[in-house]
Amino acid sequence: MHAPVEKPRLTSLAHGGGCGCKLAPAVLQDLLSEMPKAGPFANLLVGTETADDAAVWDLDGRTSIIATTDFFMPMVDDPHTFGRIAATNAISDVYAMGGTPIFALAIVGMPIDKMDPADIRQILAGGASICAEAGIPVAGGHSIDCPEPVYGLAVIGTCPTAQVKRNSVARPGDRLILTKGIGIGIYSAAIKKGQLPEDAYPEMVGSTTLLNRIGADLGSDSAVSAMTDVTGFGILGHSLEMARGAGATIRLELEALPFLDQAARLAEAGFVTGASHRNWxxxxxxVVLPDGLPDWRRHLLTDPQTSGGLLVAVEPGHADKLVKRIRDSGYPRAAVVGSVAAGAARVIVS
Structure with a gap:
């Protein structure tokens, strides 16, 4: 009798995984540099002119439509979990604009000759389960036969026009809050090599499948000036986008940043993604780093986050109260991690 053929690990079918698949910021900027401007559309409140999280179209001066898309290759081997992570990540961009999602469309590319159809169904079911948690349907989508497994969503949301939050309007004096821990890319690198400690996996899945629904609540808070989610460019890259958009200096406090429990140990042991190097x-x-900062600590700051937390700029007198509110809403690692100051558009880590 022939021995049964062992299915390949899901992560082995892809050259990268999660938001670590994103093009490097410099490459993306170069590719977009010669794109034609969106044109004189007065209703297009947010387009490609800044590095924001989603497009925003003002319908009538009162309500805006938010549109985004996000997809990537697997960062975990369980197909249902992969679907859940990818969907959570895609929906996040609507929350990061202060909006509420209303429906999603699935984006599916699968190597049909290499994957068990049951696993593909599990990916789709995982994504649908997160959409159900967000209270939205998967209303359609598109699928292709693809050399590597790819899954994600296009998500449509709404927001009162006056409450749209951009990443480019942080104000000098604002404090910065981060709502989730950092280290997802480092954990993913350890998974690829079969070296992620058993107790770290549920921590990683818990973080990456935690919807950033608090963003819709923060959209209505007038003390919040700017917001973005921290994904493939790491905390440094997305902070720098915020700094450049605002024309201000962002200061991050290294000791205040929340990290996943084993992120530092794994980074020091060399579990780093290629995207971390490309980001830097x-x-x-x-970016200005402290003198003598070891490379492994820098990799924590450039680590690509998949379905990462929200970076929120808020009036200084409201920061501590807002952190408590965010933690009470189910984000226990939320912390004040820095501030915005007048000055050159850069990030200073101290």
Missing amino acids: RSYGDG
Whole structure:
């Protein structure tokens, strides 16, 4: 009798995984540099002119439509969990604009000759389960036969026009809050090598499948000036986007940043993604780090986050109260991690 053929690990079918698949910031900027401007559409409140999280279209001066899309290759081997993570990540961009999602469309590319159809169904079911948690349907989508497994969503949301939150309007004096821990890319690198400690996996899945629904609540808070989610460019890259958008300096306090429990140990042991290196090469000239900072600590700051937390700029007198509110809403790692100051558009880590 022939021995049964062992299915390949899901992560082995892809050259990268999660938001670590994103193009490096410098590459993306170069590709977009010659794109034609969106044109004189007065209703297009947010387009490609800034590095924001989603497009926003003002319908009538009162309500805006938010549109986004996000997809990537697997970062975990369980197909249902992969679907859940990808869907959570895609919906996050609507929350990051202060909006509420209303429906999603599935984006599916699968190597049909390499994958068990049951696993593909599990990916779709995982994504649908997160959409159900968010209170939205998967209303359609598109699928192709693809050399590597790819899954994600296009998500449509709404928001009162006056409450749209951008990443480019942080104000000098604002304090910065981060709502989730950092280290997802490092954990993913350890998974790829079969070295992630058993107790770290549920921590990773718990973080990456935690919807950023608090963003819709923060959209209605007038003390919040700007917001973005921290994904493939790491905390440094997305902070720098916020700094450049605002024309201000962002200061991050290294000891205040929340990290996943084993992120530092794994980074020091060398579990780092290629995206972490690409990120630093892309934007390192816009960042000032403490003298003598070891490379492994820098990798924590450039680590690509998949379904990461929200970075929130808020009036200084409201920061502590807002952190408590965010923690009470189910984000226990939320912390004040820095501030915005007048000055050159850069990030300073101290």
